Amino acid sequence: MKVNWDEFEDADAFLDEVKIGWHQRGDGFFGPSGEAAAVWAEVFAVYASSAVSGGVPDGSTGTLLRTSELRVDWTAALVEEIRRSLARLVSPFQDHDGLHAEFRILLDLPSAFGVASGFVEPSDEFSDPPYRLDASISPNGAARIQLGGTELQSSARQVTLANSDGALPLRCGPFELRLSVWNRDAGSLKELADGSETVKSLRSTLDDIAGISVYRDGFKVLPYGERGDDWLGLDLRRVQSPTRRVSNNQVVGYVSISRDHNPELLDQTNREGFVETDAVGDLRSAVRQLLAILENERYASRPRRTRKQRGGLLDRVDLTELRDAIAEAIPRDERIKAIVTDLQRELDERDERVGEVLARYHRLATLGQLVDRVIHELGQPLAAIRQASTLAAEDLDAWDPKELNDVGESMAKSLRKRVNVILKQVGVAGDVVRRIAPLGSRRRGRPLEYEIEEAIRDAVELLSDEAKKVGAKIVLPDTRTMVTIDGAELQEVLVNLLTNSLHWLKRVDRSERVIAFEVERNSDGSVALTIEDSGPGVPESDREMIFEPYFTTREDGVGLGLSIAGEIVTDYYGGELELLPPGPLGGARFRATMRRRVGSG
Ligand SMILES: Nc1ncnc2c1ncn2[C@@H]1O[C@H](COP(=O)(O)OP(=O)(O)OP(=O)(O)O)[C@@H](O)[C@H]1O
Ligand SMILES: [Mg+2]
Structure with missing residues (x-):
């Protein structure tokens, strides 16, 4: 040709x-x-x-x-x-x-x-990444992972990846993955540069090679990983958590699949990537889950900026020394002295303006977190209200007035139950709003005397649909512990913990999904509530951080659940929420110790 x-x-x-x-x-x-x-x-x-x-x-x-x-x-x-x-x-x-x-x-x-x-060999520029992950993923989602790089201690681990619906196995089939992550800040790049390279030239090379490519039987599947292609939506995801997440232009990644083992990953006829199927959704989700592991390791290993350094940014730039030196060297030159004085004034003014702008951003950031919290905590009661009222409406539709005498009583009972759920959840939602309005001064709901075990049963009931879907066996406490606390507050704690356990249980075999609650009154009068699951547990490296706002290893997580729950336990009950070492079920085990308002009467 x-x-x-x-x-x-x-x-x-x-x-x-x-x-x-x-x-x-x-x-x-x-x-x-x-x-x-x-x-x-x-x-x-x-x-x-x-x-x-x-x-x-x-x-x-x-x-x-x-x-x-x-x-x-x-x-x-x-x-x-x-x-x-x-x-x-x-x-x-x-x-x-x-x-x-x-x-x-x-x-x-x-x-x-x-x-x-x-x-032509695969690019060996940027061959020594600070953060690197190699993984081999089997058809059932079991991933063997090797972590390493110049900034990470090398280590190996195994995890099970869930598909995009949270179930097993992965519909995309087995694959191999290699990910390298680079820091793009000038300081890190400067360390990489050899004689002929500059920070700018390195950045542009990184732009050229960044992206996550897919190879099928050794051939590249276009357009994945081409310059600017962000098929995993990394940049969008990063908006939520810019320090933890990485952007598309700092990852170099390769996915290896084959025609024989990944028959569900089909090309579009125009060669513009895969046909969008569940299998592709699973591949995306699995790669994101693996990237999240690398991101968390990177986050944990990076030196955090301390408050002192931040203060340093706003330290006044002081030209006194310069002025003195000039005065000594050329004592008669009034002009230079004036210039330095002007410069000092100008710097001071700008300094002040930077301070104002920062303060404004800080207020916005606080407000942003507040909005996130409201959304996070209102979601659950609103879903419960929606569900209970939908069911009530269905009950009513099924109700033939002529048969009132026969079914009236059971109808009334079932409606009553649904309305109770609605009322209770409206209470929870109202409480979330009351707590933040007016901003900062939190008013409590009214404490009631009741059994803490009942609050647990309520929370379990509220999430019973999800629990059924997951197939989790839930072990309730057989104790009866009277307390005088506000149920809505406690429910937020329980729902957050329970939601987490239900999510992570999906990572283990369906037959092994168990959640157990335990309530104990200590000799000093405080009450300890423990929830334990048989899920994968919290990796050693994450233990310190899980209570921090916005820390999440969930692909769809915001990272607020535990921080809100912890804050409630501390603020309202003078206690603490802790992660305990794994117990008999082997997964995550959280304990909320409540010291105030837990007496009976
Ligand atoms: N039961 C659990 N098993 C394993 N890991 C858990 C469990 N509960 C929490 N974690 C870890 O703690 C992290 C923080 O949990 P948290 O509830 O604060 O946020 P999230 O669940 O990720 O997101 P969301 O804001 O939607 O609740 C989780 O991402 C996970 O890494
Ligand atoms: Mg959560």
Whole structure:
């Protein structure tokens, strides 16, 4: 086939008028002693010594592209660019199994570009990442993970990934994943730069190579991971949590799949990526879950900015020393003295303005957190209200007035139950609002005397649909502990803890999903409420952070549940919410100790 690019340049011609010449050649050309084989042999002979791992291909299949009669001269920069974009086509997994080893790209250039000639290897720029994760994911979602990099201690772990509906197994099938994350701040890049590179040039190289690519049997599936393609929605996700999450332009990642093992990942006919199916949703979700693990490790390992450093930003820039030095060196020059004085005044003014702007942002940030909290805590009661009133309406619709005498009593009972739920949840919702209005001064709900075990049963009842879906066995306490506390407040604590357990239980086998509650009155009168699950538990590295607002390892999490629950236990009951070492169920075990308002009467 022969393409003359000049003809594409003719502005008057339509695309279908451009002629592309091709003709078919037979065995004589392509056969073992044909012309094509001779070309391959000649090329391979030259580059045999630069052969990449896996050896030189035999040349029996392949595509040869030759360019001649150039209109623009190649420059070193252009060669570099073409080499880099070709490198993106080569799967970095080729050393992994023999499978992909046959796909090679060979660049045969005029001698002036000698060093760039040879087999194109996957990009080795940025080959030593500060944070790196390698994972091998089996069809049932079990992931073997290896963490490492120059900034992370290397470690291995196993997790089970849930699919995008939170169930098992993954519909996308097994895959391999490699992720590297880079810091883009000037300080980190400066450390990477060698002589010829600048922070700016490194950033632009990173822009070029960043993205998460997908290879099927060693071939790149477009457009995943092309420059600017953000198929995992990383940038959007980062908006929620900019210090913890990474953006698309600081991740270099590779996913390896195969036609045989991932039959559900089908290409669109226009080669614009996969057909959107559940399988693709699962792949996205699984890669995001794995990235979240790396992000959390990175977050935990990065030095936090301390308050002192932040104060330093607003320290006045003081020019006194400079003024004194000038006064000593050139005592008579009033002009320079005046300039320095003006400069000092100007700096002071700006300093003040920066302070004002920061204070304004700080207020906004606080407000933002408040809004997040309201949304977080109102969601549950509103869902319960919606459900109870829908069911009540259905009950009413099914109610034939003529049969009133027969079914009236049971109808009334069932309606009464639903209305009770509605009233209670309206109370919870109202309480959330009351607590933050007027801003800051929290007013409490009215404490009632009742059994804490009843509050637990209520919370379990409220989430019974979800519990049924998950198939969790819930063990209720057999104690009876009278307290005088506000039920709505306690319910928020319980619902947050229970929601978490229900979520994480999905990571273990359905037959093993258990949640157990326990209530105990201590000798000092305080009450300890324990909830334990048989889920995966909290990894050692996260233990310190889970109570921090916005810390989350859930793909869909906000990270507010535990911080709100903890705050309620502290503020209202003078106690604390703690994560205990795993107990008999082996998963997460939380204990809320309540010291105030827990007497009976
Ligand atoms: N039962 C549990 N098992 C394992 N990990 C848990 C459990 N409960 C909490 N965690 C960990 O603590 C983190 C913080 O929990 P928290 O409830 O504060 O936020 P979240 O559940 O991630 O999001 P949301 O704001 O929607 O509640 C979770 O992301 C998870 O890593
Ligand atoms: Mg939660």
